[in-house]
Amino acid sequence: MTYDPGIVVDGSGPAVVLVPGMDGTGRLFYRQTPLLAKSFRVATYALRDDAASMDALVTDLASVIDAVSPAGRAIVVGESFGGALSLSLALARPERIDALVILNSFPYFAPQFRLRLAIAGLSVLPWGTMPLVRRLTASRLHSAHTHRDEVARFMELTKASTKRGYIGRLRLLQEYDVRARLHELRCPTLFLAAEQDHLVPSVEQARYMASRVPGASLRVLHGHGHICLIAPEVDLASLVAAWRS
Numbered sequence: 001m002t003y004d005p006g007i008v009v010d011g012s013g014p015a016v017v018l019v020p021g022m023d024g025t026g027r028l029f030y031r032q033t034p035l036l037a038k039s040f041r042v043a044t045y046a047l048r049d050d051a052a053s054m055d056a057l058v059t060d061l062a063s064v065i066d067a068v069s070p071a072g073r074a075i076v077v078g079e080s081f082g083g084a085l086s087l088s089l090a091l092a093r094p095e096r097i098d099a100l101v102i103l104n105s106f107p108y109f110a111p112q113f114r115l116r117l118a119i120a121g122l123s124v125l126p127w128g129t130m131p132l133v134r135r136l137t138a139s140r141l142h143s144a145h146t147h148r149d150e151v152a153r154f155m156e157l158t159k160a161s162t163k164r165g166y167i168g169r170l171r172l173l174q175e176y177d178v179r180a181r182l183h184e185l186r187c188p189t190l191f192l193a194a195e196q197d198h199l200v201p202s203v204e205q206a207r208y209m210a211s212r213v214p215g216a217s218l219r220v221l222h223g224h225g226h227i228c229l230i231a232p233e234v235d236l237a238s239l240v241a242a243w244r245s
Contacts (some may be wrong), residue, residue, distance in 0.1 A: 003048040005064060007067050010037040011040055011042050012040075013040045017068060017075070018079075019082035019083075020046065020082050023158050024049065025157060027046075028157055028229070029229065031229060031230050039241070040075070041068055049164045049168060051172065053172065054085065054172050054176060057172075058085065058088050058092050061085060061086075062089065073096055075099045075100075075101065076101070080199075083103060086105075087107065090185055099188040099189070100185070101239075102189065102206075104199075104202040104228070106200055107179045107209055109176065112174065115170055115171075130163075131155055134154075141198065142226075144223060145223070145231060146228075146231045146232070182209055186214065190217045190239075192219050193221065194221045194224040199226040
């Protein structure tokens with residue numbers, strides 16, 4: 001089956017590409033896109049489910065940048081797994097990056113046994129039960145003040161995620177480790193970390209990365225969980241504008 005990234009572009013101005021997390025769908029940026037589109041030309045897209053390496057996803061991301069930016073450069077915003085992918089692009093093809101925003105992500109996923117357990121568990125889990133799993137874990141993953149309607153919309157949008165894609169991305173994280181290369185990054189970089197992230201130790205990881213990336217900035221999102229971009233108080237456009245001003 002041919003991969004279709006489903007690129008959606010909105011707004012005008014400097015190019016911004018939003019890189020999705022583990023669920024692989026750019027549709028989860030639905031609250032942020034209209035806010036960013038007031039000042040930027042914003043692109044969302046879907047990750048391929050059959051990527052055999054992070055390099056393949058880096059190539060796809062570079063193609064999305066080409067689609068949204070005539071100059072072949074963009075501000076790249078990566079969430080969670082998308083942050084790992086964005087960091088990989090910035091290291092492999094730095095000429096493609098105008099600026100980098102990394103949200104609730106990491107340079108290496110630890111402990112690795114959690115990945116092995118997740119892969120093993122998802123391999124035997126009937127995929128039709130995944131919506132139930134999401135509902136049961138919602139209180140630990142979403143920001144406390146996210147309205148139940150937004151959580152319901154999140155549940156609906158993630159139904160398109162596939163078991164193959166989810167497990168494939170977990171396997172890619174088993175090979176992912178950019179800790180020793182963070183000092184090579186030279187683009188303006190902002191690390192955003194949710195204070196109440198129970199999936200990833202985001203604040204700890206962001207501080208680690210910010211201390212090693214030259215000139216990097218760090219902003220802690222107080223009171224927020226891992227899935228914070230659908231929370232009413234989080235406005236990527238304002239965060240980026242304040243950082244770049």
